[in-house]
Amino acid sequence: MNQLPDLSLRGPRVRVRNFRVADAQELAACTASAAEHIREWIAWGWNEPQSVAEKRSLIASFERNRQLAGDSFCGIWLREPADRLIGGAGLHPRGGQLPAGHVELGYWLHPDATGRGLASEATALLTRAAFAVFGYDTVELRIRPDNAKSRALAERLGFVWSERIAGAIDTGRPGEPWGAADVFLLERERFHATPGARVAATLESAPVADRAGAFGAIGAAPPSAGGA
Secondary structure: OOOOOOOEEEOOOEEEEEOOHHHHHHHHHHHHHOHHHHHOOOHHHHHOOOOHHHHHHHHHHHHHHHHHHOOEEEEEEEOOOOOEEEEEEEEEOHHHOOOOOEEEEEEEEOHHHOOOOHHHHHHHHHHHHHHHOOOOOEEEEEEOOOOHHHHHHHHHOOOEEEEEEEEEEOOOOOOOOOEEEEEEEEEHHHHOOOHHHHOOOEEOOOOOOOHHHHHHHOOOOOOOOOOO
16 A cells, blocks of 8 residues: 655645644644543543653654554644644554454544534545545544544444444553444445545645545546446
8 A cells, every 4th residue: 555755635624644743842732732632532642741852752653653554643734824733633554453455544633623523524534545545445433432423423424333342442541441432434435425525635745656636536426337
């Protein structure tokens, strides 16, 4: 599966791109102010707040993981009135733990940015990239059963519930067992018929081979069997 040197996607309201070391200060401020909200759903929230130096080290580890394991750790920036970090998202193949051709998509958003459809837009952009840029066949969302907002996002974007897996999500709370995850799937061949395919999307980073054309074409409806 081909990778872009530096993934950058632009939607109507957000930009999703790989974190860079220069983002460390902004990331530290964003996660520190959102820590209580993040802890409710994501284990690493219990590591917050972190210093700028710790964030630099973390971002450097993101880059190593991208090169070694194909993980893509991105920030979500609100484009207007000025680029402002509001969350993060990523694509994670999980080192062969997922079925062949599958990748897990995860995201988090600062509570000040929730309720405006921004997570849906960022998820739609990354889903398109998963298919058109990285060549995956299926995108997975793994959601805690009690996370009603994320379940609604999945259904809104055309993801379909597949199964519930016990002990799949680390809560991060000491002594607490891992929680269940509801797995929602979206396959490449269904993407064109979902609302996410209608989100205006631009691949800003330098494409690999013909990926720029594939990025736009993946959202178009396939030709009918009988032709035009």
